[in-house]
Amino acid sequence: MTERIGVYVCHCGSNIAGMVDVAEVAKWAGEKLASRGVVVARDYKFMCSSTGQEIIQKDIKELGLTRVVVAACSPHLHEPTFRTACERAGLNPYLCEMVSIREQVSWVHTDKAAATEKSKAMIAGGVERVIYNEPLEPLRVPINPNTLVVGGGIAGIQAALEIADQGTHVYLVEREPSIGGHMAQFDKTFPTLDCSACILTPKMVQVGNHPNITLLSYSEVTNVDGYVGNFTVTVKKKARYVNTDLCNGCGLCQEKCPKKVIDTVFEAGLGYRKAIYRPFPQAVPKYPVIDRENCTFFQKGTCKACQKFCPTGAIDFNQKDEYITLQVGNCILATGYDVFDARRISQYGYGRLANVFTSLEFERLSNAAGPTGGKIVLRDGVTVPQTVGIIHCVGSRDKHYNNYCSVICCMQSLKFAHLVKERTGATVYNFYMDMRTAYKDYDEFYQRVLEEGTLFVRGRVAEVTDAARLPGEEGKLIIQVEDTFIGKQRRIPVDMVILSVGLEPRRDAKELGKLFGISCAAAGWFIERHPKLDPVATMTEGIFIAGACQGPKDIPASVAQGAAAAARVVGKIQQKEISIEPIRASIDKERCSACRICNNLCPFKAIRFVEATENEPAYSEVNPALCQGCGTCVAACPSGAIHGTAFSTQQIIAQIDGLTSLKPGGDGHGARVEAEPVPA
Amino acid sequence: MTDTFEPLIIGFTCNWCSYRAADSAGLGRMKYPPNIRLIRLMCSGRLDMAFVLRAFANGADGVLISGCHPGDCHYLEQNYKTQSRFLLMRRLLAQMGIEPQRLKLLWASAAEGAIFAEEVTKMTEEIRALGPLNWKQRMMKDEGHSSAVGSQPTAVTGGAQ
Numbered sequence: 001m002t003e004r005i006g007v008y009v010c011h012c013g014s015n016i017a018g019m020v021d022v023a024e025v026a027k028w029a030g031e032k033l034a035s036r037g038v039v040v041a042r043d044y045k046f047m048c049s050s051t052g053q054e055i056i057q058k059d060i061k062e063l064g065l066t067r068v069v070v071a072a073c074s075p076h077l078h079e080p081t082f083r084t085a086c087e088r089a090g091l092n093p094y095l096c097e098m099v100s101i102r103e104q105v106s107w108v109h110t111d112k113a114a115a116t117e118k119s120k121a122m123i124a125g126g127v128e129r130v131i132y133n134e135p136l137e138p139l140r141v142p143i144n145p146n147t148l149v150v151g152g153g154i155a156g157i158q159a160a161l162e163i164a165d166q167g168t169h170v171y172l173v174e175r176e177p178s179i180g181g182h183m184a185q186f187d188k189t190f191p192t193l194d195c196s197a198c199i200l201t202p203k204m205v206q207v208g209n210h211p212n213i214t215l216l217s218y219s220e221v222t223n224v225d226g227y228v229g230n231f232t233v234t235v236k237k238k239a240r241y242v243n244t245d246l247c248n249g250c251g252l253c254q255e256k257c258p259k260k261v262i263d264t265v266f267e268a269g270l271g272y273r274k275a276i277y278r279p280f281p282q283a284v285p286k287y288p289v290i291d292r293e294n295c296t297f298f299q300k301g302t303c304k305a306c307q308k309f310c311p312t313g314a315i316d317f318n319q320k321d322e323y324i325t326l327q328v329g330n331c332i333l334a335t336g337y338d339v340f341d342a343r344r345i346s347q348y349g350y351g352r353l354a355n356v357f358t359s360l361e362f363e364r365l366s367n368a369a370g371p372t373g374g375k376i377v378l379r380d381g382v383t384v385p386q387t388v389g390i391i392h393c394v395g396s397r398d399k400h401y402n403n404y405c406s407v408i409c410c411m412q413s414l415k416f417a418h419l420v421k422e423r424t425g426a427t428v429y430n431f432y433m434d435m436r437t438a439y440k441d442y443d444e445f446y447q448r449v450l451e452e453g454t455l456f457v458r459g460r461v462a463e464v465t466d467a468a469r470l471p472g473e474e475g476k477l478i479i480q481v482e483d484t485f486i487g488k489q490r491r492i493p494v495d496m497v498i499l500s501v502g503l504e505p506r507r508d509a510k511e512l513g514k515l516f517g518i519s520c521a522a523a524g525w526f527i528e529r530h531p532k533l534d535p536v537a538t539m540t541e542g543i544f545i546a547g548a549c550q551g552p553k554d555i556p557a558s559v560a561q562g563a564a565a566a567a568r569v570v571g572k573i574q575q576k577e578i579s580i581e582p583i584r585a586s587i588d589k590e591r592c593s594a595c596r597i598c599n600n601l602c603p604f605k606a607i608r609f610v611e612a613t614e615n616e617p618a619y620s621e622v623n624p625a626l627c628q629g630c631g632t633c634v635a636a637c638p639s640g641a642i643h644g645t646a647f648s649t650q651q652i653i654a655q656i657d658g659l660t661s662l663k664p665g666g667d668g669h670g671a672r673v674e675a676e677p678v679p680a
Numbered sequence: 681m682t683d684t685f686e687p688l689i690i691g692f693t694c695n696w697c698s699y700r701a702a703d704s705a706g707l708g709r710m711k712y713p714p715n716i717r718l719i720r721l722m723c724s725g726r727l728d729m730a731f732v733l734r735a736f737a738n739g740a741d742g743v744l745i746s747g748c749h750p751g752d753c754h755y756l757e758q759n760y761k762t763q764s765r766f767l768l769m770r771r772l773l774a775q776m777g778i779e780p781q782r783l784k785l786l787w788a789s790a791a792e793g794a795i796f797a798e799e800v801t802k803m804t805e806e807i808r809a810l811g812p813l814n815w816k817q818r819m820m821k822d823e824g825h826s827s828a829v830g831s832q833p834t835a836v837t838g839g840a841q
Contacts, residue, residue, distance in 0.1 A: 074703045103706025104718055114714040121717055519752050521791050583722060603756040630755035631726030647722055653734055659717040660738035665686030
């Protein structure tokens with residue numbers, strides 16, 4: 001045995017030492033694994049501390065270690081730490097192997113003897129494996145300085161502006177005709193009651209005019225190829241039927257279009273738009289789009305009113321969807337949320353009882369630019385409500401729908417209460433389960449609404465009905481609720497009900513995640529790299545997330561995440577190149593039988609078949625730039641011609657041998673079973 | 681130590697979902713029996729049939745293959761290939777005199793520590809009920825020589841796409 005191996009067993013305070021006899025494990029490794037090349041085995045309180053790392057470095061230098069095994073926490077936590085420590089002492093970082101005796105042993109097992117024994121077996125596995133580890137050099141790839149931002153809501157806008165201001169180019173893709181997102185629909189923002197449009201539109205205009213931003217509105221990402229630093233993204237620019245080079249945004253076409261359509265997107269179904277439309281007057285870009293489904297010309301073949309009246313001749317009925325290809329180095333997904341469909345809770349009557357509104361409808365109703373000009377009225381469009389009930393947690397914190405808290409609803413409901421009170425003087429009831437007003441100035445706003453005389457009933461509403469039973473209930477909506485403070489059922493008649501609906505992941509979040517190679521948690525929100533320490537990165541290098549696509553959040557948090565994601569991207573761009581893990585497959589031409597089994601196994605199209613020539617038989621080869629290192633081809637090759645670095649067949653077979661060298665339930669003192677030699 | 685049979689189970693996990701499920705079981709201090717020992721691969725698609733046979737030949741009583749849920753594979757679709765290999769392997773194991781139930785496939789996402797712990801507990805009990813495998817001894821008795829297994833892992837690879 002030529003390798004000189006050092007084994008280091010971490011106590012992790014009492015996290016490991018409390019369940020595993022670490023001193024015994026180290027002693028065992030030093031004695032029993034000496035024949036496998038272990039020349040030193042030590043235990044230490046915190047291997048990841050600088051003192052712990054220095055112990056390893058000192059041993060590498062003084063004892064001439066050629067391999068290191070660290071038995072500690074999960075490699076997902078500290079593999080980089082120990083690899084870097086080895087590198088500092090002159091040992092190739094890939095010659096260091098970690099064994100997870102915390103997550104996989106001390107934290108999950110309850111029998112100390114068994115835990116100690118399992119730790120030994122796992123270290124034996126690590127030692128056998130590390131013998132076959134190869135020194136590797138990380139691959140250096142240049143980073144394309146361009147960035148893709150998907151989603152033009154406030155998070156995406158913030159991210160795009162931060163990156164563009166710093167001097168590199170951004171492609172901002174938005175699927176609606178205008179950027180602005182949900183924030184553009186709101187009237188006021190809590191807790192300051194800033195006018196939403198007043199603070200948003202300057203930013204939208206900045207995006208529209210920025211020399212470093214290419215705005216691709218009414219567009220969707222259809223394909224993503226490549227890897228960090230070098231993504232190739234295909235974007236479908238849906239046909240607007242308006243030539244944006246000619247259009248000056250005068251809006252005459254909208255005025256002249258004879259076809260009125262209920263606007264279910266921007267106006268939340270409360271207002272109308274035309275078949276050619278711009279969602280709202282401040283839209284960026286200013287160009288309208290023709291809604292093909294509703295356009296009289298596209299459906300019936302005649303009309304063309306917009307074309308007739310357009311002063312610049314910008315209407316182009318022959319426009320086609322266009323696919324464009326972008327080269328970018330990093331991507332930020334800021335795709336936001338969908339609102340909970342209140343129809344799913346039938347007992348609240350939304351869609352059946354006219355005067356039950358959703359929070360998004362109310363936003364439009366109270367918006368000065370909305371369908372009623374900001375007048376808060378019932379569905380008939382004229383009657384001002386005398387009594388309004390606001391129901392919290394609709395679709396949130398409810399095991400039948402979504403378990404999570406949607407974060408924004410308490411503050412949003414308080415804002416509604418304030419606006420109703422201010423504009424109509426109506427009596428306002430809030431039906432809540434718990435009042436959640438964390439963050440700066442939020443609770444002060446709650447106090448203010450309390451002082452304004454809004455009434456609060458603690459309890460989950462059972463039903464909203466129009467079936468009057470008691471005097472005074474005729475013609476009203478009756479909210480049936482258990483008031484948990486007085487322990488009684490109450491029936492409260494109101495004129496208008498507002499359902500504070502929760503936030504849900506975008507219906508197509510899963511597909512989009514798949515496109516970009518990131519995953520969604522059970523509820524459907526994108527998963528961040530670390531919930532506390534890395535909230536905007538994802539498990540896929542070069543793909544970042546910001547805003548509500550990661551989980552429900554309000555405007556300040558979305559803006560902060562947009563800026564955070566931008567900072568991460570700018571940091572990457574400034575590195576100019578990035579090192580990626582050299583975990584790759586390669587094919588030994590001599591052993592390849594050209595059977596082509598591997599060719600169709602690779603979803604990244606990294607394997608290319610080279611036809612036979614006069615001098616050389618046919619073979620397959622791997623393009624290392626496209627290979628992602630999954631190893632599926634390595635396992636499938638019947639000739640054993642494919643080598644997978646860092647996870648070679650030899651390494652894994654050796655690890656199996658180590659792991660099986662100690663049987664469970666033994667005396668724990670490790671009569672090792674020698675396996676047959678590892679085949680080359 | 682008690683007299684109950686303590687099976688040895690080797691588990692193969694992918695780097696992205698199931699290894700992280702084991703991590704999250706640890707973080708949540710969810711308990712499961714210490715009979716399983718894990719090997720991390722980048723993808724469950726890396727699983728070579730030779731690994732499974734080597735584990736059984738070395739005295740493992742059960743083998744767990746674990747990866748991302750269908751549709752969630754970090755490498756897009758490689759876990760489907762794992763699944764077809766798994767089905768093939770179970771049939772092959774039966775022909776080799778190994779109860780197919782000793783090979784188990786588990787999809788576990790990074791968030792499913794509880795499922796991972798629960799399934800490992802269940803599998804340990806199932807293997808315990810099956811009793812020791814002692815495959816190598818069995819083979820040697822049947823065929824009168826010892827080189828039938830474990831010596832040529834690469835010769836039995838591949839096939840399933």
